[in-house]
C-alpha cells in the first residue's frame with residue numbers, strides 16, 4: 001500500500017499513534033494513524049497451480065504478521081504465471097463477490113482475521129469483456145479499501161533481450177488511486193509519484209515484476225529516485241525468480257527510505273522482508289531539506305488532471 005498520512009494527522013497524540021492503526025476514512029482513502037509500524041514484503045514463488053498460489057500467499061501473509069508486520073505487500077501477479085496466455089485463464093471478477101474471486105476472498109479473510117492491512121499485489125481482473133492488472137487493498141476489518149488498476153501497461157521490445165506486451169491482454173486503468181499504490185511499470189512515471197506525494201502519501205507501494213533486462217538496470221534506481229524526489233518511503237514486492245518461467249522476474253523486493261536509502265532488500269529467492277517504517281522522520285527530513293518549498297512553481301508545475309475532474313471518485 002501506500003498509506004496517505006496527511007499533515008493534520010501529525011496532531012494525533014503519540015499514545016494513540018503507536019502502535020495500532022486506527023483506520024480508515026471514506027471514499028477509498030486509507031489513513032494509518034501511526035508513526036511506526038512494520039511492513040512485510042512477501043517475495044513469493046508463483047506456479048501454474050492457482051490453488052497452491054493462494055494457499056502459499058496465505059501462509060506467507062500469516063508468517064509476516066507473526067513477525068510483527070501490520071502492513072503486508074504481495075507481488076505483482078501472484079496468483080498466475082506472468083504471461084499473456086495465462087492472464088485470461090486466471091482472471092477473476094473481483095466485483096462479483098468472493099465466489100468469483102478466490103484470491104481476493106483469501107485476502108479479505110486473512111486481513112480481517114489477523115487485523116492487518118494487505119496490499120494484495122496484483123491479479124488479473126476480469127470486468128465485462130476487459131482484463132486489468134489489479135491491486136486490491138484490504139483494511140484491518142477485512143474490507144476492500146481500494147482497487148488500483150495498473151495505469152501504465154508494460155510494453156517492451158528490446159530485440160534479443162525481452163519482448164512483452166501487456167497491452168495484448170490488459171486494458172490500462174484510468175485512475176490514480178488515493179490509497180497510493182502503483183503497479184510495477186507505474187513506478188517509471190515520476191508524475192504519478194509526485195501526485196501521490198502532493199496528496200499527502202508517505203509511503204508508495206509498487207508490487208512489481210521487473211525482469212532480467214530492466215531489473216539490473218532500473219529496479220533499484222527507480223525506487224530510490226521516487227523515494228528521494230518525493231521524500232517518502234517506497235516499498236516494492238516482486239515474485240521470486242523462476243529461471244524456467246517464460247517471463248523471469250528479477251526479485252529483489254525492497255524498502256527504500258525518504259533519502260533514497262535502501263532500508264531492507266533481498267536477493268531473488270523466495271523471502272519475507274520485515275522492516276520498520278517510521279513516519280516521524282519524514283517531517284524532520286522534509287524540514288531539513290525542504291524540496292516542496294524550494295520547488296519553482298513559477299517556472300514549472302504538475303497538473304493533476306484527475307483532481308480537476310469533478311466526477312472523479314477518489
Ligand SMILES: NC(=O)CCC(=O)C(=O)O
Pocket residue numbers: 076153154183184185186188208209210211214215218
Ligand atoms: N511487469 C512490469 O510492469 C515490468 C516493468 C519493467 O520491467 C520496466 O522496466 O518498467
